[in-house]
Amino acid sequence: MFVDVVVQVQPLDLMAARLQMALSLGWHIIVACFGVGMPVITLLAEWRGHRTGDLNYRLLARRWARVMGVLFAVGAVSGTILSFEMGLLWPGLMGVYGEVIGLPFTLEGVAFFIEAIFLGIYLYAWDRLPPRTHMLTGIPVILAGIASAFFVVTANAWMQQPTGFDEENGRIIAVDPVAAMFNPAAPPQTVHMILAAFMVTGFGMASVYAFAMLRGRRDNYHRLGFMLPFAVAAAVTPVQIGVGDWAAHFVANYQPVKLAAMEGIFETQRGAPLHLGGIAVDGEMQYAIEIPSGLSLLAHFDPNAEVMGLNEIPEDARPPVNIVHLAFQAMVGGGFALLALSVWMAIAWKRRKDLPRSDWFLRAVSLSGLIAVVCLEAGWVVTEVGRQPWIVFGVLRTSDAVNPAPGLFYGFILVSVVYLFLTVATLYVLRRLAKDKPIPLAPQESDVTGYKII
């Protein structure tokens, strides 16, 4: 266990490493969300199809299963890359703390394995298993998807709130892997992330059908394709806002520096204001709408509570305020916009058991997937950039964790090009899948090929 990081890394290489990690993780996280949410929604459709005998549901389940297969494949490979990058980019982190956060990753490996096995069965064995058995093979996919998200996020939460280990001269001398996994940041972060996955999936899928409905395809097939995912997302959204509040309280109590960056609070103060919008210039928030004492009230339920300012810590230990602040605004703003959609739908449904009549509703929903993704990425920027310059909060700086080998910058360029291709190809293939008549997944598909929609 000897790890010496004394080689000075080039600032350009450090930035390249951070951007490469951000790119690969930011890419993977979107696809991973669909990996968590889509099996649930697809299985719901399959189940409704069996219950009601409605061919629409069965056709939807088949189509979604095909999309799921593609997304799972790119999710699996983009996730694998991340496990490589943990070492390629951050050997200083993994060389010392790899063992501390190893347990959740091993368990995540188990979950991923179960997911891959049962997804293989679910996608390919429609005609080889009785319908009920086939449906049951989707259950492990769902459970494993949620478990994967849980385990991975506990590891990230540990980087926010490192617990469960003792260190002496850069050597780990004792570890409690369970305590490390169930660190204080784990509960709010895991729940917030899993709900986010359902929002991204639900709104994302609903967007596609809302768009089709706007273009005049208002048949039952598109209606159901819209309703099912939207219902899931709309139900999750208000819960998510509550959980977001919980997560923010957590940050306020455990990572006051991050809170200060999120809100652009530079001076420690009682009755700290809430800043809406604005930009930090020379250590001050400018052009922001201030709600007096708002932050103290929200973060500590007391309008006079003291909120720590960035002035308490040296400048080289502060996260970049504007990025974190802007990302936080974007996440909260987007979250409330999505909540408004949920409410709009709820009111219409209560009144006349139908969608809102206005086309503006469909227009808004066709944007909702994008908004959900923006919220997701913004929330993740708050979490990760807000932790800087620490890779393990208060324990290890990012600059001390990075691979000192020369040439990371070129690696970043190469990886970016590959991701560009991957993005274009994925979007293209998904678009084709949405337009194509479903080609049979399996011979049993014949029961839906005669249907008039396709």
Added chain:
Amino acid sequence: MPLAELLMAAMWICLTAYALFGGADFGGGFWDLIAGGAEKGRPQRNLIEHSIGPIWEANHVWLIFVIILTWTVVPSVFAAVSSTLYIPLTLVALGIIARGSAFAFRKVSQKLWQQRLFGGAFALSSVVTPFFLGTVGGALASERVPPGIAAGDPITSWVNPTSLASGLLAVATTAYLAAVYLTHDARREGDPALAQAFRRKALASGVVTGVLAVLELLILATDAPGLFRQLLSMPALPFAAVSLAAGVASLILMSRRSFLTVRLSAALAVTALLWSWGIGQYPNVLPGLPLADASATESVLLANSIAVLIAGILVIPSLWWLYAIFQRDQSANRH
């Protein structure tokens, strides 16, 4: 309790499984690459796609376990290996991306040019990825990755005789395994002509693999004398011998058309090869770094042993079911 040894053995089992199952998937890509034009190669490509489709995701997960177990059980080794070998490992990672996504994309593509594009990416990366993985193995075997972060040479650590020979051997092995497996798959699907074609491929690639293995041994003698000596002494020697014997037996079995038995002997040859290396190198994980000094604290080892046990209980029966479903005779179900 020697938990570190047990977990390293578990890691080596995962590596073996990845070589046998994931490796065969890569080999499928190799045959896909040289199957010929779109029309001529179609039956072969269809068989490959059909055989790999449902299982490749699961086969791929073994690699994840290898990586995770490395950073958990021997964290400093993970840091040393990935920081020194970041160039071939980055190329492996990109190959994995290209391969997995292109395979999935090709399956849902309907236009010929798309199938060609994605098929080409899938096939090419199927050859490139095991090659670079092989060079990583060669770098470790020839003791070119010292302990410490980025302590080894970023180029010569993997561009050297042992690494290049290991890369070629890795590609040949995957091609050989795939041909062996596909021969039986073709026969089961009721296509004797295709089975015959893959039998020829298996024989050819088997001979090439054997020649490369002997060549590798000769290179090791001069380039990595430490490992060479260990391979030819106890306790690694029996494994090396089994590998050789199983390899020869496979060629005989294949020429006699024992398509099911040859699967076992071919797998045994590869397994014994990997284990002779692992056992030859033990107790060192990196030059001058014995496992006892590299391994994580006892509590971590214990927690991970339990996790691995859970993995075994959950994964093995599920995996068995997966293979069972898709290895069943399916011609009866064809419409």
